[in-house]
Amino acid sequence: MATIYREIDANLNVLSGKTVGIIGYGNLGRPVANNLRDSSLRVMVGLREDFTRDHARDDGFAPQDIESIIPRCHILMLFLPDEVVSEVYLERISPFLARGHLLVFASGYNIAFGFVEPPPFVDVGLIAPRTIGEAVRSRFLDGSGFYSFVGVGQDATGGTLETLLALAKAMGSLRAGAIEVSIDQEAQLDLFVQQAILPAFHHVMTTAAEVLLELGYPPEAVMLDMIISGEFTDYLSRASERGLLHALRLSSLTGQYGIFSRLHRFKELKLEGLMEATLDEIRNGDFSTEWSREYENGYPRLTRLLQAQEKQTLYALEQGALERLK
Numbered sequence: 001m002a003t004i005y006r007e008i009d010a011n012l013n014v015l016s017g018k019t020v021g022i023i024g025y026g027n028l029g030r031p032v033a034n035n036l037r038d039s040s041l042r043v044m045v046g047l048r049e050d051f052t053r054d055h056a057r058d059d060g061f062a063p064q065d066i067e068s069i070i071p072r073c074h075i076l077m078l079f080l081p082d083e084v085v086s087e088v089y090l091e092r093i094s095p096f097l098a099r100g101h102l103l104v105f106a107s108g109y110n111i112a113f114g115f116v117e118p119p120p121f122v123d124v125g126l127i128a129p130r131t132i133g134e135a136v137r138s139r140f141l142d143g144s145g146f147y148s149f150v151g152v153g154q155d156a157t158g159g160t161l162e163t164l165l166a167l168a169k170a171m172g173s174l175r176a177g178a179i180e181v182s183i184d185q186e187a188q189l190d191l192f193v194q195q196a197i198l199p200a201f202h203h204v205m206t207t208a209a210e211v212l213l214e215l216g217y218p219p220e221a222v223m224l225d226m227i228i229s230g231e232f233t234d235y236l237s238r239a240s241e242r243g244l245l246h247a248l249r250l251s252s253l254t255g256q257y258g259i260f261s262r263l264h265r266f267k268e269l270k271l272e273g274l275m276e277a278t279l280d281e282i283r284n285g286d287f288s289t290e291w292s293r294e295y296e297n298g299y300p301r302l303t304r305l306l307q308a309q310e311k312q313t314l315y316a317l318e319q320g321a322l323e324r325l326k
């Protein structure tokens, strides 16, 4: 069973006198920097010369070059896109690392797949929120907190877990809770959910819409019933609070009978094999190698895939329905 940490398990005193360097001020870096500062921590922001510097200045930080903040920080939290981390780490972070530094990643990706290999004299940890950056800030402000995965990658000082938990508390995560996992597990789970569940969901939704539209059902009615009404959001929200079975049981008896009596049709799709193949590709590093090549070449396949998606008439109909209904 996994260990779950809550506020009582962390001591903010371990952070006293320490400076936290936030590297990257995008979706997640920005809310974390603000949460930590609101928890009275000393925070510095390190960025390249680019547009997120303005966001940091707007929020009252004085952003500096990444390399210049490293010697002045005890803890370095990386909030850069996964595919750029290894390059930035090699050029702007690793030459300036010293004994006692703690490197904190927001995703296990680069450590798990070997793109970053920190020296043995630094501590390495993971605090990976299980929600989007916006919610990291709003749930800090409303006091509800958000779930995270925490993990120790390297423990040179012997105090890595204690410091990670204090940081997770200061970020606001421990009000909900943090589950301890290995860095490999976090990286694999994250990719698996993205690659095994979301494509299936997307495919089911678009196929259903295409079938209904082809048969002449009005686009507004189809889109409303499938997504715009928010019924799925409510369903998933109940499932996240009380479990999938509870959410299923909230449907009418007609609905429940329809769901359970037709479930086997989807079992015939042999999803297990597809999911195992997806997980194999993630675990043996094929996916991360493919994604690195994609980044080095300037995202050619991603660009083509996005363009192909955008051309689907379904999305235009969806936008039309949204405009008429919202």
Ligand SMILES: NC(=O)c1ccc[n+]([C@@H]2O[C@H](COP(=O)([O-])OP(=O)(O)OC[C@H]3O[C@@H](n4cnc5c(N)ncnc54)[C@H](OP(=O)(O)O)[C@@H]3O)[C@@H](O)[C@H]2O)c1
Pocket (backbone or CB within 6 Å): 023, 024, 025, 026, 027, 028, 029, 047, 048, 049, 050, 051, 052, 053, 078, 079, 080, 081, 082, 084, 088, 106, 107, 128, 129, 130, 131, 132, 133, 134
């Ligand atoms: N997004 C989320 O809600 C979320 C949730 C959980 C975990 N995470 C994890 O958090 C990490 C950060 O994700 P994110 O969504 O916050 O990323 P993001 O918004 O795309 O991050 C952008 C930041 O990275 C900087 N950056 C981009 N390319 C750079 C480069 N080549 N050199 C230096 N700086 C560069 C950008 O600076 P410029 O202004 O200079 O471009 C900006 O400050 C990832 O590991 C992700 O898996 C994200």
